[in-house]
Amino acid sequence: xxxxxxxxxxxxxxxxxxxxxxxxxxxxxxxxxxxxxxxxxxxxxxxxxxxxxxxxxxxxxxxxxxxxxxxxxxxxxxxxxxxxxxxxxxxxxxxxxxxxxxxxxxxxxxxxxxxxxxxxxxxxxxxxxxxxxxxxxxxxxxxxxxxxxxxxxxxxxxxxxx
Amino acid sequence: xxxxxxxxxxxxxxxxxxxxxxxxxxxxxxxxxxxxxxxxxxxxxxxxxxxxxxxxxxxxxxxxxxxxxxxxxxxxxxxxxxxxxxxxxxxxxxxxxxxxxxxxxxxxxxxxxxxxxxxxxxxxxxxxxxxxxxxxxxxxxxxxxxxxxxxxxxxxxxxxxx
DNA sequence: CCTATAACCTACTAAATAAGTCAAGTATTA
DNA sequence: TAATACTTGACTTATTTAGTAGGTTATAGG
Numbered sequence: 128x129x130x131x132x133x134x135x136x137x138x139x140x141x142x143x144x145x146x147x148x149x150x151x152x153x154x155x156x157x158x159x160x161x162x163x164x165x166x167x168x169x170x171x172x173x174x175x176x177x178x179x180x181x182x183x184x185x186x187x188x189x190x191x192x193x194x195x196x197x198x199x200x201x202x203x204x205x206x207x208x209x210x211x212x213x214x215x216x217x218x219x220x221x222x223x224x225x226x227x228x229x230x231x232x233x234x235x236x237x238x239x240x241x242x243x244x245x246x247x248x249x250x251x252x253x254x255x256x257x258x259x260x261x262x263x264x265x266x267x268x269x270x271x272x273x274x275x276x277x278x279x280x281x282x283x284x285x286x287x288x289x
Numbered sequence: 290x291x292x293x294x295x296x297x298x299x300x301x302x303x304x305x306x307x308x309x310x311x312x313x314x315x316x317x318x319x320x321x322x323x324x325x326x327x328x329x330x331x332x333x334x335x336x337x338x339x340x341x342x343x344x345x346x347x348x349x350x351x352x353x354x355x356x357x358x359x360x361x362x363x364x365x366x367x368x369x370x371x372x373x374x375x376x377x378x379x380x381x382x383x384x385x386x387x388x389x390x391x392x393x394x395x396x397x398x399x400x401x402x403x404x405x406x407x408x409x410x411x412x413x414x415x416x417x418x419x420x421x422x423x424x425x426x427x428x429x430x431x432x433x434x435x436x437x438x439x440x441x442x443x444x445x446x447x448x449x450x451x
Numbered sequence: 452c453c454t455a456t457a458a459c460c461t462a463c464t465a466a467a468t469a470a471g472t473c474a475a476g477t478a479t480t481a
Numbered sequence: 482t483a484a485t486a487c488t489t490g491a492c493t494t495a496t497t498t499a500g501t502a503g504g505t506t507a508t509a510g511g
Binding site for chain 1: 290291292293297300301304324365398399401402405406409410413418421422
Binding site for chain 4: 131132133136164165166167168171185186187188189190212
């Protein structure tokens with residue numbers, strides 16, 4: 128699970144579609160100018176997103192992209208995984224230095240941690256983000272789901288954004 | 290918050306120290322051979338880790354690195370942030386296309402999401418990982434803390450690693 | 452039918468970052 | 482005082498990200 132600007136672009140772009148698709152397909156050119164991401168880069172990203180059925184396309188004038196399924200059924204993890212390559216293999220695969228299991232320990236702990244992050248991102252859907260964008264203050268339900276045991280002092284107030 | 294192999298190297302390496310420091314300082318050469326990370330790259334990483342007081346060094350023969358504080362007081366987020374540069378600025382800063390607040394929407398949602406991930410990683414300490422490495426099966430307490438509402442079918446059984 | 456629009460596709464390139472190398476130090480202590 | 486191990490900085494290389502250029506196909510609307 129990699130978290131880079133690439134995944135962020137993908138999430139941003141698909142959220143842009145989600146927010147506006149009521150009025151029909153959204154063209155990449157529109158997303159490009161709104162989100163300030165180059166058109167060609169968006170083409171690369173949406174090609175992958177489409178391959179994973181996260182979006183569907185409408186060709187021709189007035190065409191563009193629509194969500195491939197309901198926002199409830201699209202989670203953040205799958206968006207990020209869709210645009211990142213097959214998630215490169217474990218470091219030790221094939222190498223001799225993991226034969227006794229001992230040296231694999233931290234390696235697998237990291238993998239485990241990575242799974243936790245992925246689970247976490249899987250638990251957040253596009254619908255959740257849409258909700259947040261329509262909610263002036265974060266609801267308690269969301270809050271609990273997102274934050275676990277931590278202090279809420281840095282919780283984002285979406286008010287100023289809308 | 291970026292999640293790349295760089296941060297993974299850092300977590301892996303510092304965990305290696307945590308697991309073995311009972312027998313004294315751990316040299317980078319040892320970590321290098323055990324974890325298969327180049328010595329010089331480790332030097333770069335540990336230089337930053339030390340700057341953030343996550344580790345402390347012991348010079349001279351038999352020297353190496355020790356944790357800078359208790360495993361309970363070191364969380365995963367600070368390890369990753371320590372080796373990644375000051376967390377690059379927001380895309381729209383200074384640019385004209387965010388003036389009306391509208392275009393910033395998804396941008397801030399992403400930032401918010403990033404905060405959630407950071408909160409999550411902040412909630413996991415080195416001590417948690419150490420515990421896990423000593424526990425054959427994941428305890429319920431850990432499980433609840435880590436996973437939220439999700440299915441546990443892909444939960445890692447550490448048994449096979451130890 | 453024609454034309455503009457927009458998806459789709461391929462190949463390439465520039466920039467940034469990650470990862471690793473090299474070399475010449477300095478401090479510590481057995 | 483020699484061995485060990487950290488420190489520092491300048492380099493190189495590889496990979497990934499981001500952007501360009503140049504097309505083709507599909508289709509809505511005049």
